[in-house]
Amino acid sequence: MSTSFEQVARLLLEIPYIEAHPGMTVKEVAQVFSITPAQVKKDINVVIFCGLPGGYPGDLIDVDLDVLDEEGSVYMTNPTTLDRPVRMTAAEAASLRLALDALRSLVPATMAATIDALVNKLGSPEIASVDLKIGDDQVKDDLTLAISQAQRVKLTYEGRARGTTTYPVVDPVLVFVSEGVAYLTAYCVDRGTPGEPGQSWRTYRLDRIVEVSQTGQSTARHDHHPEPDAWAKNLAKSDQVTIVVEDKAAWIVDYYPTTSVTKTGDGLTAIVLPVAEPAWFTRLLLMLGSQVHKVEPESFAQRARELAQQTLEIYDQLACED
Amino acid sequence: MTTEVVYWCREPHYRKSDMAARNSERLLNLVIALLAAKRFISREQIRDLVEGYSQAKNDIAFQRMFERDKEDLRLMGIDVLNGPTDPYTNAMDGYRIQPESFYLPEIHLTPEESTLVGLASSVWSEPSLASGMSTALAKLRAAGEAIDDSAMTNLIPRLTAREPGFPVIWEALLARDPVVFTYKGSLREVKPLRMILRTGSWYLIAETAISEVKIFKLSRIEDLPARANNPGSYELPDPKVLDEYAKSLDPGPSQDHVVVALREFAAGNLRRRGTPVNTAAPPGYSAISVPYAREDEIVSAICEVGPNAVVLDAGPIRDQVIAQLTAVAGGVR
Numbered sequence: 001m002s003t004s005f006e007q008v009a010r011l012l013l014e015i016p017y018i019e020a021h022p023g024m025t026v027k028e029v030a031q032v033f034s035i036t037p038a039q040v041k042k043d044i045n046v047v048i049f050c051g052l053p054g055g056y057p058g059d060l061i062d063v064d065l066d067v068l069d070e071e072g073s074v075y076m077t078n079p080t081t082l083d084r085p086v087r088m089t090a091a092e093a094a095s096l097r098l099a100l101d102a103l104r105s106l107v108p109a110t111m112a113a114t115i116d117a118l119v120n121k122l123g124s125p126e127i128a129s130v131d132l133k134i135g136d137d138q139v140k141d142d143l144t145l146a147i148s149q150a151q152r153v154k155l156t157y158e159g160r161a162r163g164t165t166t167y168p169v170v171d172p173v174l175v176f177v178s179e180g181v182a183y184l185t186a187y188c189v190d191r192g193t194p195g196e197p198g199q200s201w202r203t204y205r206l207d208r209i210v211e212v213s214q215t216g217q218s219t220a221r222h223d224h225h226p227e228p229d230a231w232a233k234n235l236a237k238s239d240q241v242t243i244v245v246e247d248k249a250a251w252i253v254d255y256y257p258t259t260s261v262t263k264t265g266d267g268l269t270a271i272v273l274p275v276a277e278p279a280w281f282t283r284l285l286l287m288l289g290s291q292v293h294k295v296e297p298e299s300f301a302q303r304a305r306e307l308a309q310q311t312l313e314i315y316d317q318l319a320c321e322d
Numbered sequence: 323m324t325t326e327v328v329y330w331c332r333e334p335h336y337r338k339s340d341m342a343a344r345n346s347e348r349l350l351n352l353v354i355a356l357l358a359a360k361r362f363i364s365r366e367q368i369r370d371l372v373e374g375y376s377q378a379k380n381d382i383a384f385q386r387m388f389e390r391d392k393e394d395l396r397l398m399g400i401d402v403l404n405g406p407t408d409p410y411t412n413a414m415d416g417y418r419i420q421p422e423s424f425y426l427p428e429i430h431l432t433p434e435e436s437t438l439v440g441l442a443s444s445v446w447s448e449p450s451l452a453s454g455m456s457t458a459l460a461k462l463r464a465a466g467e468a469i470d471d472s473a474m475t476n477l478i479p480r481l482t483a484r485e486p487g488f489p490v491i492w493e494a495l496l497a498r499d500p501v502v503f504t505y506k507g508s509l510r511e512v513k514p515l516r517m518i519l520r521t522g523s524w525y526l527i528a529e530t531a532i533s534e535v536k537i538f539k540l541s542r543i544e545d546l547p548a549r550a551n552n553p554g555s556y557e558l559p560d561p562k563v564l565d566e567y568a569k570s571l572d573p574g575p576s577q578d579h580v581v582v583a584l585r586e587f588a589a590g591n592l593r594r595r596g597t598p599v600n601t602a603a604p605p606g607y608s609a610i611s612v613p614y615a616r617e618d619e620i621v622s623a624i625c626e627v628g629p630n631a632v633v634l635d636a637g638p639i640r641d642q643v644i645a646q647l648t649a650v651a652g653g654v655r
Contacts, residue, residue: 004345009398011350013457017464032463034456046343050350052358053371080354084425085464089399090496092461095454099442099481102519106479111438118435123427126561127495128517129568130481147476158590165590176478180522210594253541287626289646307628308650314604314632315644 007043010035014043015061015082018074025073044074052080093124102130106175106182108144109137134182135207140175142212143184147172150219152189156211157204165210167192168202171219175206182206187222201226238276242296244268249291252284268293278303348374352391353400357424362405362416392417400424431467440471441479448483450492485524485540487547492517498558500550501528503543512538513556516564520571527567529556535567578614581634583607588630592623601634609634621646 010033018029030037044063051060062077088096097119104115134140146153154169170186177183184204201222240259245252250269253261259272275281278300285292285304295301351372356363369375369384378384392402401423407416431439443459446452463469483492487503494501495514502511512528515535519525524540583603584593596612603609614620621642624631633640 003342004349005394005397007342007346008349008353008394011346012353012398013460013464017460020464020466033460042343046346046350049347049373050354053351053355081357081421082350082354085461086398086400086424087426088458088461089454091450091454091493092458094496095446095451096439096442096458098451098519099445099455100438102445102479102481103438103442103477106477107438111434114432114434115438118431118438121429121431121435125558126516127558128492128519131518131520131571132479133521144477158594164588174476174478177480180481180519182479210590282628283626286628286647286650287622289622289625290649292650304628304650305652308647311629311632311647312644312651314629315640318604318632318634 007046011043011047012082012086014040015047015076015078015080016085018076019078019083022075023073025071026068027072029074040074044068047076050080088122088124090125090127093122094127096122097124097126098128098130102132102177105130105132105134106140106177108141132177132180132182133207135205135209139209139212140182140206143172143175143206143209146212147175152215152217152219154192154213154215155204155209156213158208158210168204169215170202170204171222173222173225184209185225187220187225189220238274239300240272241275241281241300242270242272242294243285243292244270244294244296245288246291246293249288252288256284275300282307344374344377348372348387349391349394353395353419356402356417356419357421359418361409362403362407362418364407364416368417426461426465429462429465429467431462431469436467436469439467440469441477443469443471445479445481447480448488450489451481451483481519483519483524483540485543487540487543488524490547490549491526491540494547494549495526497549497553498556499553500555501547502550503547504545505538505543507544511550512536515558516561516568518568518571525571527564537567537571579611580614580620580637580639581609581611582624583632583634584610585630589627592627592631603634604632607632617642625650 014029014033017032018024026037026040030040033040035043047061048063048065049060053059059079061080061082064075067073067075100115100119104112107115142153145151150171152169152171154167157166157168159166168188169190169192170184170188172184172186174185175182176185182205184206186202186204187199188202189199244264245268247263247267247269250261250271252258253269253271256273259274261272262270264270281300282303285295285301286307351374352368355368355371363371365385365388368388369378375384375387378387395402400419402417403420404414405416405418406413439459439462443455446455459469459471483489491501491514493499495517498513500511500513502509504510510530512526512530514526514528516527517524518527526538526540527535528538529535579596581599581601582592582596583601585607592612593610596610599609599611601609612620614623617639620639624633624639624643625646633643
């Protein structure tokens with residue numbers, strides 16, 4: 001695409017924008033349009049040669065170049081019909097609509113109606129949709145309310161990695177979405193399980209929070225919470241484990257972060273993935289069963305093997321009792 | 323015109339040398355002229371009115387320039403209408419831009435709506451969606467809307483598309499242009515109808531060559547999709563019809579049940595899914611009847627929790643669980 005194409009597409013917005021915000025500095029305009037101040041000046045140098053057909057000075061768009069030079073701010077007189085921005089292209093309208101759809105499932109129920117009204121107002125077509133794993137609406141609403149009112153809450157949490165239900169008491173801080181899944185960042189003041197290490201920042205999957213109950217207490221002040229994707233960065237530092245799986249188990253690539261994926265050609269796929277929590281990896285192995293052909297390093301398969309043996313012993317005992 | 327406007331220009335050298343700037347001026351002046359026209363104006367009038375066209379050496383050069391400019395405007399989403407300069411004839415010899423189809427409609431956002439748009443602005447980390455989003459935002463700002471993108475920092479929705487085929491299919495869908503790709507080993511040409519982002523993966527609902535509507539998972543496309551270069555060649559069906567297809571991505575209703583012994587305080591997911599029953603269970607376990615739609619899914623869910631779940635009902639589910647655990651245990655029983 002040529003530079004003049006981009007320039008004209010931008011100018012169709014820049015002209016009404018500058019007209020609607022008289023006295024803005026070149027720097028400010030540059031920021032709004034993500035361009036350099038030098039480009040703003042180039043744009044202005046194009047604008048002052050444009051105007052209504054006829055080309056008399058009064059028909060042209062005028063920018064006060066003295067003020068521009070001295071103060072760096074832009075004042076524009078625009079006799080043309082370019083006083084409002086161009087309507088959105090299909091791509092723009094669709095990106096905005098889809099982002100609003102994604103928000104709808106995240107914001108409190110009361111705001112969902114506002115989003116519907118907004119989507120209606122913008123009149124953008126529905127060509128795509130978003131379906132996030134948010135979990136229970138009540139849980140989401142309770143959490144966003146607790147965050148905005150700084151309330152300490154008690155969660156009922158299905159910790160998948162351990163397969164047990166816990167009741168941590170937390171100060172909720174932030175809800176974020178990563179890879180299509182919503183998470184809560186909270187400061188855990190009581191893990192709800194005896195013998196567990198004490199207070200720390202933790203991340204909970206929203207769809208595994210079964211219930212949020214009030215404690216009647218307010219949240220305490222805490223240090224800056226970790227970045228929402230801090231755990232993703234931590235993953236990069238964790239152990240790298242290679243598993244060779246049958247192609248039909250390759251769906252795990254869609255669900256978990258992976259470091260590399262290689263088809264080995266004989267109906268098998270070698271996947272290298274970061275393992276931050278061994279308990280999680282054990283569950284993955286149990287879930288995939290015979291579809292896993294090899295685990296490297298071997299030691300990561302040890303726990304799954306033990307648990308499978310223990311379980312089989314229970315089946316043996318039951319068979320004896322029958 | 324040039325002699326009159328020299329007065330406005332501080333940098334005459336820049337003007338002489340910069341071809342791109344002159345092209346921009348011509349294109350912008352063309353938009354202004356076509357937009358100001360109250361009726362269709364002929365090519366000859368356009369050539370006279372729009373200053374940049376005087377540099378065309380002859381009719382053919384002008385024609386070529388004008389066609390290219392019209393195409394650029396079309397790509398910017400601006401419709402240049404074609405119609406008769408003389409309403410009493412049917413000769414389609416004139417052009418104009420209709421103000422109604424050109425401008426962003428008047429949208430007055432409430433403060434709450436502005437906050438939501440600001441929040442929406444940070445959603446996309448996929449480049450083509452993010453760039454569409456940022457120009458959409460620029461247009462709202464240019465219309466005088468104050469969009470605050472720093473509010474509500476306790477909600478951070480961030481969505482992406484890691485599938486390499488995403489940008490091509492997204493553009494194709496916007497242009498209603500068929501795409502060609504390899505899926506499950508065979509080459510297919512399909513008409514994209516809708517895209518769905520579901521728990522981090524993108525899906526495409528599309529009509530196949532034999533007019534069947536099918537769902538494709540983008541991560542399963544085996545090559546880089548290519549556009550058929552036949553934009554606007556089909557219409558999108560009623561969104562409600564597509565909603566029905568989208569639903570088929572949901573797991574089917576649970577029809578069967580299996581009784582499983584669950585260890586107390588463990589396997590909460592299975593416990594919550596099912597209902598307690600009066601079947602004898604080992605000490606420390608309770609019997610729960612768990613509904614399921616697909617055998618492979620329930621087998622995985624039971625195996626996953628190891629000794630926390632033991633199938634009590636004799637039958638295919640128990641057999642498969644035992645077979646799978648035996649495989650994990652390394653074939654040793």
